């Protein structure tokens with residue numbers, strides 16, 4: 001059955017906007033698990049723009065499902081992952097100037113370096129997933145690295161502006177998933193999925209886990225506002 005990994009980066013983004021202590025992504029992870037999340041995903045960026053080292057070390061102790069650490073394949077991050085021992089690592093491309101991850105890893109173009117990183121992590125019993133576009137050459141190169149998983153980048157599907165384009169991108173994901181499974185890879189997917197576009201992706205044969213963040217945190221902010229204001233009104237009248 002398909003499972004849900006909840007990405008909590010966006011809670012940390014709100015916290016870092018004020019460089020304060022709230023909202024805490026570690027608390028968000030506990031609540032996500034209470035809501036039924038099958039896993040927690042956090043992207044520790046090199047520039048530490050949202051998730052902090054403190055968060056991933058606390059998440060390691062508190063997450064009771066599984067912790068998926070998204071990170072760039074840099075020496076600093078590999079050292080940290082070997083120390084942290086998340087349940088799995090997803091290697092993602094990273095650019096300082098991007099607002100969010102813009103595309104998949106070029107595994108085909110950096111196969112030697114990624115094979116070395118995958119080997120070091122998997123030798124330490126940390127399974128590795130490679131975040132890639134659903135392209136044949138990237139899938140073949142991913143299998144060659146011996147990574148256990150790939151995560152198919154669903155951004156193009158999510159951003160499709162017409163039904164025809166959306167259908168085409170869904171086919172690309174379906175074909176990519178089938179090809180990856182046939183090469184022995186396990187398959188996750190994510191990026192830009194929403195309440196309205198997730199179901200067809202969840203129905204793809206062979207898909208294991210969807211990592212979803214922004215739409216869940218965006219919805220949580222809105223469905224939680226009424227209660228938050230009511231509680232502030234109470235706080236005006238008595239000490240909480």
Ligand SMILES: CC(=O)[C@@H](O)[C@H](O)COP(=O)(O)O
Pocket residue numbers: 007009010043045050070092099100101131190191
């Ligand atoms: C890899 C991916 O698709 C996202 O999880 C992305 O890593 C999120 O990064 P930001 O939270 O910085 O947008």
Ligand SMILES: NCC(=O)COP(=O)(O)O
Pocket residue numbers: 007041151189190191192193211212213214215
């Ligand atoms: N890897 C994708 C992810 O973790 C969540 O992406 P998004 O839903 O925040 O776009």
